[in-house]
Amino acid sequence: MSSWKDNLRTIEPYVPGEQPDLPDMIKLNTNENPYPPSPKVQEVLDQYDINALRLYPDPNSQHLVDAIAEYNGLNSDQVFVGVGSDDVLAIAFMTFFNSKKPILFPDITYSFYDVWAELFQIPYVQKPLDDHFEFVRSDYYGENGGIVIANPNAPTGVVQELDALRDIIDHNRDVVVIIDEAYVDFSDHSALELIKEYDNVLIVQTYSKSRSLAGMRIGHAMGSAELIAAMNDVRFSYNSYPMTRLSVEIGAAAIRDKAYFEEMRKRVVDTREWTKKELTRLGFTFGDSKTNFIFAKHKTIPGEVFFDELRKKHIFVRRFGNNPRIKDYLRISIGTQKEMEILVQELEKIEKMH
Structure with a gap:
């Protein structure tokens, strides 16, 4: 007898970072921003007419699309929005x-x-x-169905320069090249200019990191009008109302508050650079991260030791223990300056114990 189970699609799912809920925790495991969203977001919440929620949202999320296009100097038909960059990438x-x-x-x-x-x-x-977590460009020269590059890469934090990206794109003009820039706001330079040079490049970004809106799930893609139109055709084929009315208003308000964005970005970057110096002093090695996290390995002490000992103190970092190449690395999100000072103190204690 056949069973409905014979027709299941079985997938090994993505495992997100742990989401503990402890009053005294220091949460450095999911690359969230330690600072609140723009005050303009609070204004939207304070003034929002909840009666509007009984109505379907604009299928095109035009208010948000227009705000993102204006911020990036693009036409609105070059912008696609979705429920976080994961939704955008999946589409x-x-x-x-x-x-x-x-x-x-x-x-x-x-x-x-x-x-x-x-x-x-x-x-x-x-x-x-x-061995330095760098791309081997020639690996991407052969025939393929498309390229995906996280830049800066996660979890390593390493950045590919524009010339390297151009080289890969030039060898792949007949397929779409996706550049996932989830962490780009903490680096020196976006690859956004490449969409003016190439019609097959898609840049994907998110509000979850630099704009402190991981809880709202807002992401967007930017590329040629032809790429964006194709994505909209697919999106509308299974969900014609992806963005809520509230997320559209919040997203538009957040991206227009450039001064606050720059101030919070600088805080994170300054703390990241301070943390790099302290980790080096404690015997950790790592690449020159251009993200809101540091991917670090101690010279002598296994990553599992630090991970377990920190967890006892309710300090949560991320470890990828199922990958032999990186099992001793810790991915440490950048928290507030005070949180990172506490982390360093605890790391120092662990080092002395071992």
């Missing part, structure tokens, strides 16, 4: 990766990429980063 995978050739992305990168590939039955090949 991009469905839209652009439909050949029988494998898409390419690194072996150490955002671990949702292979999950989406499996879910949407897209063939893929993971190309190993070198």
